[in-house]
Amino acid sequence: MQLRKIKKIQDAEKIAAGEVVERPANVVKELIENSIDAGSQEIRLIVKKAGKALIQIIDDGIGIPPDDIEFAFERHTSSKIRSIEDLDNLHTLGFRGEALASIAAVSQVEIISRTEEKDLGIQLFIEGGKITKRKEISCPIGTNVKVKNIFYNIPARQKFLKSDSTELGHITDIMQRYALAYPDIHFIYRHNDLDILNCPPNDLKTTVFHVYxxxxxxxxxxxxxxxxxxxxxxxxxxxxxxxxxxxxxxxxxxxxxxxxxxxxxxxxxxxxxxxxxxxxxxxxxxxxxxxxxxxxxxxxxxxxxxxxxxxxxxxxxxxxxxxxxxxxxxxxxxxxxxxxxxxxxxxxxxxxxxxxxxxxxxxxxxxxxxxxxxxxxxxxxxxxxxxxxxxxxxxxxxxxxxxxxxxxxx
Ligand SMILES: Nc1ncnc2c1ncn2[C@@H]1O[C@H](COP(=O)(O)OP(=O)(O)OP(=O)(O)O)[C@@H](O)[C@H]1O
Ligand SMILES: [Mg+2]
CATH class of the missing domain: 3.30.230.10 (Ribosomal Protein S5; domain 2)
Structure with a gap:
């Protein structure tokens, strides 16, 4: 066998992203978790073509400060933990500082976010992990993330996606689980302009009624x-x-x-x-x-x-x-x-x-x-x-x- 020199892998971030993002439902899970960690009371999910064309999450959480927003898309950056010791006292769903970086590496992302302290929010466009545009924008407090054309830059991955009904099933499953875990949050979920779930804040039994x-x-x-x-x-x-x-x-x-x-x-x-x-x-x-x-x-x-x-x-x-x-x-x-x-x-x-x-x-x-x-x-x-x-x-x-x-x- 021929010896080959050890070198840095090109596009390694795309390969690493595969561990977090394998299918649209993984994106949905990560974005919902971020919205929950941000203290949102309403989380709205809009999906097109079973998440293959669009996954959009709109929340009314605390938003991302303008100085941090680019940073949020870098690998291993987080506002939730500072060191490994913090894992012993974990009270957030996120802790790796990897989700947004992984999602952005394999899709076209548009994010708008605003905090309470600011009158204007920031809009950022990211393609395959690279920021292509940033501007100030008038918007409500909270975060609005659009993830478009998942795996547009990795055709090999794209072809492993299953049928729309299978992928949608996985998304629905994750959305339902979080509606059940957080019955105090209003979850709204739409696919191709069809309402799939609308779960206003309730006690758990009423949420079960909405879901099952x-x-x-x-x-x-x-x-x-x-x-x-x-x-x-x-x-x-x-x-x-x-x-x-x-x-x-x-x-x-x-x-x-x-x-x-x-x-x-x-x-x-x-x-x-x-x-x-x-x-x-x-x-x-x-x-x-x-x-x-x-x-x-x-x-x-x-x-x-x-x-x-x-x-x-x-x-x-x-x-x-x-x-x-x-x-x-x-x-x-x-x-x-x-x-x-x-x-x-x-x-x-x-x-x-x-x-x-x-x-x-x-x-x-x-x-x-x-x-x-x-x-x-x-x-x-x-x-x-x-x-x-x-x-x-x-x-x-x-x-x-x-x-x-x-x-x-x-
Ligand atoms: N919807 C949101 N509202 C407010 N802040 C957000 C939101 N989404 C992401 N952030 C900020 O961006 C940072 C990076 O998010 P990301 O999901 O990549 O990492 P994480 O949540 O810290 O860890 P993990 O990789 O385990 O999800 C978060 O730590 C948080 O500060
Ligand atoms: Mg996260």
């Missing part, structure tokens, strides 16, 4: 747990709205959307016994932890995280969620079924009672006894329900009458 519809929202129970080391808030879906995949599981750590196999497993495990085999729980949870025990800097897209003590976090989350599920989806559920049936039973035994004697006896047995039986794995059996689906024995007690034949939307 009434049939899902009404089967979500609020959780609010607070201890010194951990806080868990959000909504846990009733087992009857569980889904075939994890798309409906939204997990936020310190209000950052993350994908954590460890925590997904803890939550799934906590639902054990009330979910049908192969189903995933529907939940929207924000877990607040001390930032010093989490490493957010694992992956360039900031979606994955690492914990200092995996086992501790797993057990804490599992126990809290399990306690909630037992209380709300097992004990209350059994009481509910029991009361309903009592009302239904006339003085003398009917055919219904005969048919359901076994089930009724089960329900009437003290909850404690049922719990203990569940704990004893050796007695737990799996069997097929009337639809031929494999379910756990404990599911029969609470859910057989409740399974709704809802269409999966994803």
């Amino acid at each position: 519809g009434k049939s899902n929202a009404k089967f979500m129970e609020p959780i609010n747990y607070s201890e010194q080391d951990i806080k868990i808030s959000g909504l846990l879906g009733h087992p009857q709205i569980s889904k075939k995949n994890r798309n409906y599981s939204s997990l936020f750590i310190n209000r950052r959307y993350v994908i954590s196999d460890l925590l997904f497993r803890a939550i799934q495990e906590a639902y054990k016994g009330v979910l049908m085999i192969g189903k995933h729980p529907f939940f929207i949870l924000n877990i607040e932890l001390d930032p010093s025990v989490i490493d957010f800097n694992v992956h360039p897209k900031k979606l994955h995280i690492r914990f200092e003590r995996d086992e501790y976090v797993y057990n804490r989350v599992y126990n809290i969620i399990r306690g909630f599920i037992e209380e709300n989806f097992i004990i209350k559920e059994a009481k509910y079924i029991s009361t309903e049936l009592e009302l239904f039973i006339p003085g003398k035994e009917s055919d219904l009672i005969k048919e359901n004697t076994h089930e009724l006896e089960e329900i009437k047995r003290p909850i404690k006894e049922i719990r203990e039986r569940k704990k004893d794995k050796s007695t737990s059996k799996e069997f097929l329900n009337e639809k031929g689906e494999l379910i756990d024995e404990t599911v029969q007690l609470h859910l057989t009458d409740n399974i709704i034949g809802e269409e999966e939307t994803m």
